[in-house]
Structures are given as structure tokens and as C-alpha cells.
Amino acid sequence: LLPDFLSQLPACAEDRKVAADCTPSNLHMTPMPFDAKSTGFAYGDLCGPDLPYTNLPWMLRRVYGSSSSRLAFVINLREPLHRMQSAWYHAMQISFLSVCRDCKALSxxxxxxxxxxxxxxxxxxxxxxxxxSMPSLQLPWWHSEFDARQLFVLGTHEYGRSGFRLLCEALEPFLGVDWDCEATRKDTHANTHHHPSLSEEPISAALERQFNRTFEPDTHRLVKELASLQSQGATLVGYQGAAGSVRDVEAWLRQAW
Structure with a gap:
């Protein structure tokens, strides 16, 4: 595997450059809970935690070897219901051929x-x-292979408010680069689609309760995981609370994603 991987890479340039892989599916390419079963564009009909080809952090750690400590991981979080609504309308525009297959429905x-x-x-x-949409089950796999200081967590709304500057300032010292973080950058938009706001969706009280029953435990796990990671050196972009404070991290997450 390693020779094949290296053969695809260009020769090293004389001037040092920072390369990035912005594949949105990277975060969730981790094993699922043992009793789970997946479908759609997750992994297909696979189940169980002992599948190395669905464990991207495990694979990256071994491909990069001693250089893996130089990697930085930017994790963009979004509130689950907003994320799923956005994914559905995106998938609908392309006839559910990508993004999500299991979400295919009339509405x-x-x-x-x-x-x-x-x-x-x-x-x-x-x-x-x-x-x-369940990062609490995926982050521990990344932390099991990489130091918490390599993780930079960003909320979608925080990025919308602050742009690239705060993330840029967090990444600069870790990557050892000198970027002009104060420079004004023109935002670019891709895969944008007009759709109703969540308040306009006919979500019944029963469906809302069912959603909360599913995702409230995930959010609680996520907050605890983020608090632990932050206390070990992970960067929560825009976070100004106490180190490792579950309460402060929850407040940060609620307004950031």
C-alpha cells in the first residue's frame, strides 16, 4: 500500500508548502459501534469495529509514520438537524446519487x-x-491515533461569523507558517441550494421528540469528548472558557455550530 501511495505524490518542492485534503467524508471514516449496521454511502453493508479499511485515522497514522505528528486536522462541526436538512436538499439536487443515499424520500x-x-x-x-452527523462516535478514533494538539475544531456558525481569521491564527504556529491572517479573503460558495428554513419544515412534535431522543445522547457525548480534548491541547476555535470545563464547552458548542 505505501509504495502505491507514495508513487501518486509529486516530487517535493524546494519551497515548503502546506498541502491540504478537504474531503468532507474524512471525519466519519471510522468504525461504527460493534452492534451497528450501516448502509448507503457510509460503508455499504458492513458492521463491527474490526475493519481497518473503514478506519482512516488508523490508516493515516501508519502511512505517514514518524511524520504523522506534523499533521493538523480541522474538524468542522454543524448542528445535526441543520446538517441533515442541508444534506437532503443537496442530495435531492443530484437525484440522491451522492451525499446520502439513505435520505432518498419525497421530502x-x-x-x-x-x-x-x-x-x-x-x-x-x-x-x-x-x-x-454523529461526531461523538468518531472523534475518539482520531484521538486514539493522534495527539489532541493536532485537532482544531471549528463550528459552522463561528466560521460564518469570523471567517478564516481565527482558524488561521490557530494553525499558524502549529504548521510553522507565516500567513497574513488579517487579510480580507473573498468567500467562495459551492454546492449551495435554496431550501426552506428549518422553521418552515413540517416537523411534528412527535418527530422532534424522536430526533431529540436520538441526538441528545450524542451531543452530551460530544461535549464531554471536546472538553477532554481541549484539556489535552486541542483547539476549539473561538473558545474562551475554562480548560476542560464541560459547561463552558457546551456553551461554546451551542453558539458555534
Whole structure:
């Protein structure tokens, strides 16, 4: 595997450059809980934690070897319901051929209800867009292979408010680069689609309760995981609370994502 990987890379340039891989699926390419079953664009019909080809952090750690400590990982978090709504309308525009296959339905609400019903089966079924919205189950796998100081966590709303500057200032010293973080950058938009706001979606009280029943435990796990990572050196972009404070991290997350 390693020779094949290296053969695809260009020769090293004389001037040092920072390279980035912005593949949005990287974060969730980790093993699922042992009793889970996945479908769609997650991993297909696979289950169990002992599948190295679905463990990207494990693979990266071994491909980069002694250089793996130089890697920086930027994790962009978004509130799950907003994320799933955005994914549904994006997938609909391309006839559900990408982004998520399990979300295919006549409406966002219909797709969401079907996914939550499947998750409540025994064993639980992790539809692709549901698994992609559960970072609390994925971050521990990354931390098991990489130091917390290599993780930079950013909220979607925080990025919308502050742009690249805060993230730039956090990455500069770690990467050893001199960027002009104060420079004004023109934002670019891709894969944008007009769709109703969440408040306009016909989400019933029963469906809202079902969603909260599914995702509140994930959010609680995520907050605890982020607090632990932050106390060990991870950067929560824009965070100004006490080190390792679960309460402060939760407040940061609620306004950041």
C-alpha cells in the first residue's frame, strides 16, 4: 500500500508548502459501534469495529509514520438537524446519487422519519446521513491515533461569523507558517441550494421528540469528548472558557455550530 501511495505524490518542492485534503467524508471514516449496521454511502453493508479499511485515522497514522505528528486536522462541526436538512436538499439536487443515499424520500421530513425509525431498530441501523452527523462516535478514533494538539475544531456558525481569521491564527504556529491572517479573503460558495428554513419544515412534535431522543445522547457525548480534548491541547476555535470545563464547552458548542 505505501509504495502505491507514495508513487501518486509529486516530487517535493524546494519551497515548503502546506498541502491540504478537504474531503468532507474524512471525519466519519471510522468504525461504527460493534452492534451497528450501516448502509448507503457510509460503508455499504458492513458492521463491527474490526475493519481497518473503514478506519482512516488508523490508516493515516501508519502511512505517514514518524511524520504523522506534523499533521493538523480541522474538524468542522454543524448542528445535526441543520446538517441533515442541508444534506437532503443537496442530495435531492443530484437525484440522491451522492451525499446520502439513505435520505432518498419525497421530502426531508419523510426521509428523516424513516432514518430515525431504522435507528431505533435492534440492532440499530446507521443510515449514511445519520452516521455522518454523529461526531461523538468518531472523534475518539482520531484521538486514539493522534495527539489532541493536532485537532482544531471549528463550528459552522463561528466560521460564518469570523471567517478564516481565527482558524488561521490557530494553525499558524502549529504548521510553522507565516500567513497574513488579517487579510480580507473573498468567500467562495459551492454546492449551495435554496431550501426552506428549518422553521418552515413540517416537523411534528412527535418527530422532534424522536430526533431529540436520538441526538441528545450524542451531543452530551460530544461535549464531554471536546472538553477532554481541549484539556489535552486541542483547539476549539473561538473558545474562551475554562480548560476542560464541560459547561463552558457546551456553551461554546451551542453558539458555534
Amino acid at each position: 426531508f421530513v419523510e426521509g428523516l422519519a424513516a432514518t430515525l425509525d431504522r435507528f431505533e431498530q435492534s440492532p440499530p441501523m446507521y443510515d449514511d446521513w445519520l452516521w455522518q
